[in-house]
Amino acid sequence: GESVGLHLPTLSVQEGDNSIINCAYSNSASDYFIWYKQESGKGPQFIIDIRSNMDKRQGQRVTVLLNKTVKHLSLQIAATQPGDSAVYFCAENMWATGRRALTFGSGTRLQVQP
Amino acid sequence: DGGITQSPKYLFRKEGQNVTLSCEQNLNHDAMYWYRQDPGQGLRLIYYSQIVNDFQKGDIAEGYSVSREKKESFPLTVTSAQKNPTAFYLCASRLSTGATNEKLFFGSGTQLSVL
Numbered sequence: 004g005e006s007v008g009l010h011l012p013t014l015s016v017q018e019g020d021n022s023i024i025n026c027a028y029s030n031s032a033s034d035y036f037i038w039y040k041q042e043s044g045k046g047p048q049f050i051i052d053i054r055s056n057m058d059k060r061q062g063q064r065v066t067v068l069l070n071k072t073v074k075h076l077s078l079q080i081a082a083t084q085p086g087d088s089a090v091y092f093c094a095e096n097m098w099a100t101g102r103r104a105l106t107f108g109s110g111t112r113l114q115v116q117p
Numbered sequence: 118d119g120g121i122t123q124s125p126k127y128l129f130r131k132e133g134q135n136v137t138l139s140c141e142q143n144l145n146h147d148a149m150y151w152y153r154q155d156p157g158q159g160l161r162l163i164y165y166s167q168i169v170n171d172f173q174k175g176d177i178a179e180g181y182s183v184s185r186e187k188k189e190s191f192p193l194t195v196t197s198a199q200k201n202p203t204a205f206y207l208c209a210s211r212l213s214t215g216a217t218n219e220k221l222f223f224g225s226g227t228q229l230s231v232l
Binding site for chain 1 (some may be wrong): 121213220
């Protein structure tokens with residue numbers, strides 16, 4: 004809730020700049036990845052997703068890049084706005100292991116300076 | 118949020134007491150989940166259920182119990198065995214068509230604190 008993110012890594016950007024948030028995932032068998040945005044005291048909101056057979060996917064002002072070789076995921080936000088300030092989580096899906104649930108990373112706090 | 122209702126928003130537990138967090142969804146989703154969120158950490162899976170009357174333990178199930186008697190409801194009980202229950206609890210659901218690329222929809226969370 005309100006206390007989420009006390010020790011999270013923080014990315015501080017100027018309004019209008021592009022933001023890049025990185026995530027290392029754990030399992031080479033993961034076949035689906037999602038980025039969520041969480042504002043203080045609220046539940047996570049879906050931003051964008053990507054399947055493992057793709058290396059890039061674009062949405063409105065957001066792009067997700069997937070590098071399976073090094074198990075790395077990134078979220079790019081173009082023309083960052085104050086409303087983008089939040090905590091961002093990546094999550095991976097390990098369906099092949101029989102686990103029918105997303106596994107979340109520890110998150111990154113994005114602060115947008117006006 | 119998105120048809121998932123969690124209640125209450127804030128809950129206080131006395132030592133030795135069991136408390137139950139409510140989660141209801143009207144999305145007609147088959148699968149439901151409970152995650153716990155602590156400061157500085159991501160979401161950790163407590164329990165999940167893919168169909169009515171069936172559920173599986175997640176990574177931190179000890180001290181918690183669930184039931185899934187109805188498709189739309191997945192209550193979480195925090196028992197007295199959970200010694201550090203203070204956290205933000207998130208319920209989520211998923212349609213569960215069998216496809217791997219199904220995102221979770223989250224409720225707005227319940228903040229549980231110990232008195």
